[in-house]
Amino acid sequence: MALASPADGPADCDDVSYWRAFTAPPDGTGAGRRAARDDAGSGDRHAWWARRSAAAFERPSGVVRVWADTAPAAVRAAAAADPAGFVTTQGHVLRVPDLLATLTTEAVVHHLDLIVDLPDAPPPAALPVRVAVASLCGLLSDDAVRPAGWDDGDFLLRATGRVPLTDRERWELGEAAGWFPLIG
Numbered sequence: 001m002a003l004a005s006p007a008d009g010p011a012d013c014d015d016v017s018y019w020r021a022f023t024a025p026p027d028g029t030g031a032g033r034r035a036a037r038d039d040a041g042s043g044d045r046h047a048w049w050a051r052r053s054a055a056a057f058e059r060p061s062g063v064v065r066v067w068a069d070t071a072p073a074a075v076r077a078a079a080a081a082d083p084a085g086f087v088t089t090q091g092h093v094l095r096v097p098d099l100l101a102t103l104t105t106e107a108v109v110h111h112l113d114l115i116v117d118l119p120d121a122p123p124p125a126a127l128p129v130r131v132a133v134a135s136l137c138g139l140l141s142d143d144a145v146r147p148a149g150w151d152d153g154d155f156l157l158r159a160t161g162r163v164p165l166t167d168r169e170r171w172e173l174g175e176a177a178g179w180f181p182l183i184g
Helices: 017-022 031-040 043-055 060-080 096-115 126-137 152-159 167-179
Strands: 086-089 092-095
Touching: 017 096, 060 096, 086 096, 092 096, 096 126, 096 152, 126 152
Parallel strands: none
Antiparallel strands: 086 092
16 A cells, blocks of 8 residues: 555655664563554554454465465555655655565565464575565664574564574673564
8 A cells, every 4th residue: 555655755764764663672671662553553453453354364365365466466566666756654754665675574574474383384585584684683773783693584583572582692682682672
């Protein structure tokens, strides 16, 4: 829908700052994320909507069918969008490339959600993973660096709270551990 919702510029956020409304506070409690979502008026309602929408399907194949119909239409809309243009979504104005990066990040994270218990399932492709990693790394403070032992998949799972930090990882991250998860 955002690709069909042109807006006058300038943008009020980019592909990194867009996610700030969905971030945890530096103390890691998640309270700031909930408050930001309530302020934005969309986070909790979106989660409720997603659960209700998924429950509307008797079988997972129903969701797959809808995805198979809508995904190609979204790709066509993205290809036709003016890369110099602006769109509106979630109460924000973004440049088209920044919107596409946020959608890519979200798709990669949900791809990981879908394959968590499917060890033989293919992982997300490398280029979309790089986009998601860049967006989430942008949420770290300038002094924070992810542990060297984390590959991109490990980082995304921890940065989104899908996998909790171990005590060793908290030690390696130091003060930056309080920023995790970066988004929920």
